[in-house]
Amino acid sequence: ILNVEQSPQSLHVQEGDSTNFTCSFPSSNFYALHWYRWETAKSPEALFVMTLNGDEKKKGRISATLNTKEGYSYLYIKGSQPEDSATYLCAFMGGTSYGKLTFGQGTILTVHP
Amino acid sequence: DVKVTQSSRYLVKRTGEKVFLECVQDMDHENMFWYRQDPGLGLRLIYFSYDVKMKEKGDIPEGYSVSREKKERFSLILESASTNQTSMYLCASSPGPRADEQYFGPGTRLTVT
Numbered sequence: 508i509l510n511v512e513q514s515p516q517s518l519h520v521q522e523g524d525s526t527n528f529t530c531s532f533p534s535s536n537f538y539a540l541h542w543y544r545w546e547t548a549k550s551p552e553a554l555f556v557m558t559l560n561g562d563e564k565k566k567g568r569i570s571a572t573l574n575t576k577e578g579y580s581y582l583y584i585k586g587s588q589p590e591d592s593a594t595y596l597c598a599f600m601g602g603t604s605y606g607k608l609t610f611g612q613g614t615i616l617t618v619h620p
Numbered sequence: 621d622v623k624v625t626q627s628s629r630y631l632v633k634r635t636g637e638k639v640f641l642e643c644v645q646d647m648d649h650e651n652m653f654w655y656r657q658d659p660g661l662g663l664r665l666i667y668f669s670y671d672v673k674m675k676e677k678g679d680i681p682e683g684y685s686v687s688r689e690k691k692e693r694f695s696l697i698l699e700s701a702s703t704n705q706t707s708m709y710l711c712a713s714s715p716g717p718r719a720d721e722q723y724f725g726p727g728t729r730l731t732v733t
Contacts, residue, residue: 516660539719550624551663551710553721596662605670606651606718607678612662 509533511599513611520587521619527583528614530597534578539600541608542571542582546593554582554595587618623647624725626711632731639698641728643711649723650716652694654678654686656707657727663710669694701732 512531520526532540539558545551555564560575568585584591594615598608627642645652651670655663655678665678667686675686683705687695694713698705708729712722 511662513662541721550724550726552724556719556721558719598663600718605668605676606714606716606720607653607665607668607676608663608722609665609679610655610663612660 509599509601509609511597511609511611513595513597513614515614516612517615517617519617519619522588524587524618525583525585526587526616527581528595528616530580530582530611532578532580532597532599532609532611533601534576536602537575537578537599538602540573540575540580541598541600542580543596543598544593545596545613551596584616587616589618589620592616592618624711624713624723626709626725626728628728629726630729630731632733633698633701634733635702637698637701637732639701639730639732641696641698641709641711641730643694643696643713643725644692645694645713645723646692647713647715647723648691649713650691651714651720651722652688653712653714653722654684654694654696655710655712656680657710658707666696701730703732706730706732 542554543551557573562573653668669688711725714720
């Protein structure tokens with residue numbers, strides 16, 4: 508089983524703070540790295556699908572970077588808002604996996620007003 | 621909008637019962653997945669299917685089987701439910717090519733007593 512690690516496990520920030528979390532994954536046999544946001548009582552939703560080393564993606568106040576050579580990705584949230592409170596999941600797809608994702612354990616973000 | 625639906629949000633079953641969890645997607649997706657989510661462990665893949673009647677084991681297939689007789693429907697079967705199968709079960713689908721994001725259903729919280 509592949510090792511996909513996320514840190515920190517949980518994070519509490521104040522509204523307006525910027526924050527970031529890390530996903531580490533195997534640096535060999537890379538195909539894609541996904542980020543999902545999972546809000547309480549909802550379904551996980553995709554934020555980004557990243558495939559190229561050096562990729563940077565942005566959606567509103569959220570952005571992500573990818574380093575496939577060293578096996579890590581960062582997710583950044585600028586000016587956190589209470590509605591950003593969620594579990595953020597990263598998932599690794601290897602080159603021979605036929606669409607199979609291996610998820611990290613997630614980072615639980617709580618943004619306090 | 622892609623819609624993935626699951627037959628129940630909450631389910632309570634007794635040890636030894638046969639349990640069926642149904643998942644239906646309405647966007648003609650090739651791939652479908654079953655995950656379970658347990659605290660601190662992230663999403664773990666049970667089985668997936670990349671075509672009708674095709675199935676592949678994920679990371680934790682023991683105690684489960686699946687059926688995909690029609691493209692839009694993917695069923696997870698617990699042949700003889702046990703208490704360690706108490707969990708949140710999530711179904712997902714993706715269009716086809718491997719890097720595509722996955723679309724998740726709302727989840728079924730199964731309790732086995």
